Amino acid sequence: MGRKILFITTDQQRYDTLGVNGGTLSRTPVLDGLAAEGIRFERCQPTSVVCMPSRASMLTGQFPSTHGAWMNGVALAIDAPSVAENLKDAGYATALIGKAHFEPFMDVFGRFAENSLANLGIPTIEQPWFDGRRGAHRGFDHLEFATHGVMGPLHYAKWIREFHPEVVDGFYQVVDQDFNVNAGGGGDSGAPQVKFNDVPREWYHTDWVADRTIAWLDAQDSEREWFCWMSFPDPHHPWDPPKSEISRVPWREVPLPQNYPESASQRESLLDQKARHWRAWYDGRVVSNYEAPAHWAPATLTPDQVREVNALNAVEVELIDEAIGRVMGAIARRGWSDDVDVIFTTDHGEFQGDFGLLFKGPYHVDALMRLPLIWRPAPSVGVAAGVVHEPVSLVSLAATFLEVAGQPTPDWVEGAPLPVDDEDARRRSFESTATEWDSDLFGIDVHVRSIVTRGHLYTEYRPGTMHDGTEGELYDLSNDPMQRENRFDDPALSDVREELSERLRDHEERPGERATPGILTAPV
């Protein structure tokens, strides 16, 4: 029997939300257990700190500047490579259950397959790209979609509205009347994107994703290999977990994050060291991207709001951990435990109060860039458990899946398979990873490139509306793990800056064919 693959993603989850990574708010025994049996990565970076480009990198094994989905709202080309297609060609049954987001959500015309699948059923010849080989969509045989609420055309939202319409109003309204990310506050503290939700736990999307995954697994042939991407929409905002669960983490007892300076002057002093758009956003002068509420200034964020957001976030993380436990139980009941590789990660992080900020944007620091990544190889393979400290990237996932499946790495994959230990990482030159940001929305364009090594985080800002091309950030990760002191202009680190700048140039000039950058067709 070959190795089956359970690929688990969450959305917008910080590295330090897992117990095994030092988190103290959530209890995550299932993921902690998988980490203890497998490989835990200390420094995993996304290729982008927003959903669509990052998720497209997981599927294609390419950086955004190669696959062309360069910002949220830009669809991944329908003929883009897909690791699911290669696995399907190798005989794997393939499924994606939960949040995909390779194509824009805001799509009143239903032009994108992700938004029309729930209406059309599984499309076949209706889709012009269908050739009978790729599966229903992007190489997946089976797709059931969910996202952060109950509006829109996706499967979960339709299911709730059809079978449990009485709970629809319990969910937070993700966008406001102008279709911007809603700034409306709720909970006890009035924090944005917070609401007490009366939905029963078993109807919430976290449990729905696990339920649908178990249903799909139960329908699979015992002997056939499968690749299942189980993709939870949480703990991405809105923070509206089932109200019945929120007593797990009483928000008034939640400590403020270590990187949340309590005084405004401290926050402003830290932000003023960074490139100018940080402070501009904090003050409410500029919202450069769609991923944060258009009518909300981080400067208004209160300590109690940070506490409450982080408490609800922790509840959502716990629910995910328990849902994963149920899926692992289903796998055990089928007798597959020894033959399943489990890979857990997320697409990007979340500020959760760091520097006085919430949500995300063109801000390349650990809050958004350091991700949880756990790979529990199939026990039958006998890979030793351990920790990898060298930097790795989500761009390596596609190659890793193919290696697990015993398949060759196609030319279009840019990332090498993940290392199994530090020695393996050093032997194969896992020395640095790159993260890209490009956005151009309503006249504001921002372009950011970062390199992370084990010792440093280096960022250059390309010319755009907010930057003239001279700005940058350089953090010494050993002595300044919270990235509070920008040493971009420090002569003592000029050699480091030069070396990391050269690594960035190497990344920009790397060989390989680039897709034509996609067209922005929606905010997200």
Add this chain to the structure above:
Amino acid sequence: MASLRHERRIKASVEEVWDVVKRPESIPTWFPGIVSCTVDGDVRVIRTVTGLEMPERIMTIDSSIHRFAYRITSPLYRFHLGVIDVIEIGPRDSLCVYSTTAVPDALALIIAGGTHGALLEIQRIAESHSQEA
């Protein structure tokens, strides 16, 4: 208010391109995601793949300057104006410009995203007709 524009150079005469877009009832044939529509006088109601119905008011169909203008009157929009201009470049060479101005801004972007796909279809249909001619 956001104002966005997409354009497409098309290897067909201005009349061949105009023939594709000038009839209000033809929109399901060239606007991806619009599956049907009804037209009653200057009121058109489109229906999308997702089941959404949106009423529109036709403002201008001017065959002398090859301009089609309409407004989405759905309450989702506080304002919308869509304009399709077909401009002659040469005997079999045209520029089709599809402009969207709307409030809220986010919805302008969504509609304009659709117009980009529509231009590709307009091009495909007009060029196929041009080759047949």
